[in-house]
Amino acid sequence: MDVSFGKRYRPLLPYLALAGMVLAVAVFAPFLTPYDPNAQNLEGALAAPNGTNLLGTDRYGRDLLSRVIMGSRTTLCASLLLLLSIATMGSFLGAVCGYRGGRLDSLLMRMSDVFLAFPQMVFAVAAAGALGGGLGNAAAALAIVGWPKYARIARGLALTIRSMPYMEAARMAGTGTVGMLWHHVLPNIAGPILVTAALDIGTIIMELAGLSFLGLGAQPPTAEWGAMMNNGRSMLQTAPWVILAPGTAIFLTVAVFNLLGDKLRDVMDPKQLRTCE
Amino acid sequence: MKNYVISRLVQLVPILVGITFLTFGMMQFTSDDAVDVMYEQAGSVSEEVKAAKRVELGLDQPFLVQYGRWLRGVATGDMGRSYISGKLIFETFADKLPATVELMLVSVLLTIFLAIPLGILAAVKQDSRIDDFIRAGTFVGNSLPNFFVGLLLIYFLALKMNLLPIIGHPEDWRSVVLPALTLTIAMGAKYTRQIRAVVLEELDKLYVMGARARGVKECTILAKSVLRSALIMMITLLVLSMGSLLGGTAIVETIFMWDGVGKMAVDAILTRDYPLIQAYVVWMSIIYVGMNLAADLAYHYLDPRVRYGGGES
Numbered sequence: 001m002d003v004s005f006g007k008r009y010r011p012l013l014p015y016l017a018l019a020g021m022v023l024a025v026a027v028f029a030p031f032l033t034p035y036d037p038n039a040q041n042l043e044g045a046l047a048a049p050n051g052t053n054l055l056g057t058d059r060y061g062r063d064l065l066s067r068v069i070m071g072s073r074t075t076l077c078a079s080l081l082l083l084l085s086i087a088t089m090g091s092f093l094g095a096v097c098g099y100r101g102g103r104l105d106s107l108l109m110r111m112s113d114v115f116l117a118f119p120q121m122v123f124a125v126a127a128a129g130a131l132g133g134g135l136g137n138a139a140a141a142l143a144i145v146g147w148p149k150y151a152r153i154a155r156g157l158a159l160t161i162r163s164m165p166y167m168e169a170a171r172m173a174g175t176g177t178v179g180m181l182w183h184h185v186l187p188n189i190a191g192p193i194l195v196t197a198a199l200d201i202g203t204i205i206m207e208l209a210g211l212s213f214l215g216l217g218a219q220p221p222t223a224e225w226g227a228m229m230n231n232g233r234s235m236l237q238t239a240p241w242v243i244l245a246p247g248t249a250i251f252l253t254v255a256v257f258n259l260l261g262d263k264l265r266d267v268m269d270p271k272q273l274r275t276c277e
Numbered sequence: 278m279k280n281y282v283i284s285r286l287v288q289l290v291p292i293l294v295g296i297t298f299l300t301f302g303m304m305q306f307t308s309d310d311a312v313d314v315m316y317e318q319a320g321s322v323s324e325e326v327k328a329a330k331r332v333e334l335g336l337d338q339p340f341l342v343q344y345g346r347w348l349r350g351v352a353t354g355d356m357g358r359s360y361i362s363g364k365l366i367f368e369t370f371a372d373k374l375p376a377t378v379e380l381m382l383v384s385v386l387l388t389i390f391l392a393i394p395l396g397i398l399a400a401v402k403q404d405s406r407i408d409d410f411i412r413a414g415t416f417v418g419n420s421l422p423n424f425f426v427g428l429l430l431i432y433f434l435a436l437k438m439n440l441l442p443i444i445g446h447p448e449d450w451r452s453v454v455l456p457a458l459t460l461t462i463a464m465g466a467k468y469t470r471q472i473r474a475v476v477l478e479e480l481d482k483l484y485v486m487g488a489r490a491r492g493v494k495e496c497t498i499l500a501k502s503v504l505r506s507a508l509i510m511m512i513t514l515l516v517l518s519m520g521s522l523l524g525g526t527a528i529v530e531t532i533f534m535w536d537g538v539g540k541m542a543v544d545a546i547l548t549r550d551y552p553l554i555q556a557y558v559v560w561m562s563i564i565y566v567g568m569n570l571a572a573d574l575a576y577h578y579l580d581p582r583v584r585y586g587g588g589e590s
Binding site for chain 2: 110236
């Protein structure tokens with residue numbers, strides 16, 4: 001790392017702070033909710049936003065602010081876990097393939113061709129349905145179609161650095177395949193993968209919420225943004241706040257992560273990523 | 278070109294085998310038994326009747342035999358009957374497909390008319406107020422999930438201002454506006470950004486500088502060269518993004534009660550009508566693969582710089 005490291009990453013700070021705030025809300029959700037997110041109060045059902053219920057209540061009289069705060073935990077936790085698993089698994093597979101080449105490489109790339117040939121959401125909707133709904137299954141469905149993208153990018157990057165002089169040097173110094181991958185390939189491809197993942201967070205949050213919106217993700221009474229919007233759909237005319245609260249929460253969260261991803265791409269070398277996509 | 282087309286078609290074979298195999302295999306993970314689902318509404322049916330039905334449908338056969346039979350059905354359009362409605366699967370799908378295609382075409386057209394002028398405008402007026410405004414708009418469009426956009430449009434345009442009908446009536450052309458607009462907002466935001474980037478890149482090239490030096494008018498440069506490269510890019514991008522569009526219709530069709538294949542699939546999932554879901558996945562994927570192929574071929578045809586079979590990805 002050179003001296004300009006701090007300076008180079010300084011423009012990221014405000015966006016990191018914003019994303020950190022969103023994550024903090026998710027982590028400390030149980031301490032932030034003004035009411036129990038699942039406590040029903042049928043007499044106060046469908047109350048418009050007011051002094052006691054800042055964002056109003058849903059049809060069971062549950063406080064929407066509390067549910068939105070708890071929902072951030074469900075949505076973010078599931079999305080980030082999903083992203084972490086597909087990004088690490090996909091890039092690991094891709095890096096091994098790109099570095100080793102040969103039969104393993106062609107087999108895996110043909111496999112990823114097949115997965116990439118599916119329209120992503122079409123497959124995810126059907127897979128989530130086949131697996132029987134539930135947030136975990138919805139995430140699994142998205143993971144099945146999500147990993148090949150990372151495998152592709154990592155493989156492309158590994159291929160380009162494989163024959164670099166420093167790689168040759170390390171090999172000649174007697175570094176084994178595992179050592180090469182761990183010490184030389186992975187650190188060198190981590191940047192572009194990180195940028196791709198950061199840009200993906202927003203999409204994944206929206207896709208996961210979309211599956212929940214269709215009833216294929218989080219099941220009631222779990223507070224999850226997509227599922228909450230699905231609940232409020234039929235009351236759009238009389239109680240628009242029921243969908244406005246979680247919808248705005250999704251929008252703001254996705255916007256924060258998209259901003260962070262954009263800035264991260266600007267800070268890291270953008271050319272490198274573009275050629276590998 | 279001919280050799281390229283042939284090699285691309287050959288490459289498709291393993292992909293199609295993979296797609297069909299996965300689509301068929303996926304449904305084996307479900308915990309429900311197909312025959313149990315069929316007889317769910319009929320009440321109590323004896324195990325003998327169910328067993329006979331399984332033999333009739335070939336469900337007692339090994340997995341690969343069932344797969345082979347199903348594959349033949351995909352190829353010949355004879356995919357059996359829906360568990361729920363009892364109608365022919367292929368006919369049901371073919372009945373609903375035109376509505377989805379209509380929705381997609383309208384939103385693609387809207388996207389083109391929105392993204393190209395806005396993208397070019399933003400690029401030409403780079404870093405001005407207009408550019409900032411357009412970029413902020415694309416950012417918002419990119420961060421809104423389509424189901425939220427759909428519900429917001431319903432709330433403001435249909436319920437509050439009473440401008441447009443919410444629920445689709447096949448005869449009323451206005452009913453396509455809201456669902457198409459919903460799909461357009463996300464797509465348009467993405468493409469306006471891309472077009473802006475392409476035009477900026479293009480304007481930076483030497484031939485543009487040369488043309489400017491020779492005194493060619495700025496709008497002539499834009500119309501003659503820059504617009505062309507933007508168009509090629511746009512066509513490729515649009516086809517490649519059909520994947521998300523095909524999936525996005527499932528949500529949008531459900532919200533707007535648009536009677537297309539997306540809504541059909543979501544309904545089929547809720548009623549566990551697995552053959553219909555399989556048909557949806559496999560046909561949508563085949564359509565997607567076909568469009569990708571067409572885009573590749575068009576790209577190679579339009580852009581002579583691209584070497585046939587050169588790049589590996």
